[in-house]
Amino acid sequence: MTTVENVQVLKIPVIDDVRGNLAYIQSGVIPFEFKRIYYLFDVPSTAFRGGHSHIQQQEILIALSGSFEVVVHDGIEKKSYLLNKPNVGLLITTGIWRELQNFSSGSVCLVLASDMFKEEDYIRDYDEFLKSKK
Incomplete structure (x- = not known):
């Protein structure tokens, strides 16, 4: 069973340069081959995103x-992470409930997903999520 301890902060490699830094993600940098990329932007500071877990997708x-x-939750324990650097990623494994909140003005959240969008991979009801953890 996955727990919040399976959630990891990952360092994204950066090439420092006086002309501007370059961060890169390629095979071997992250623990899975990504099949989908999406991003959230123009999220109001009072809005919540996420509010689901995945059965198989990371x-x-x-x-x-x-x-x-x-904020990640495994059915027992909660943990919170502040993401504010473009060279840091948060790996969320399967079976972890996630909620995104407190977006600053102009924030952009990039998401690398291990699979294509499949509605059947989502658990969107929190009570159903808790039942799946038992």
């Missing part, structure tokens, strides 16, 4: 710009 969240908080 994701990495990166704050490309600005900041936001990611």
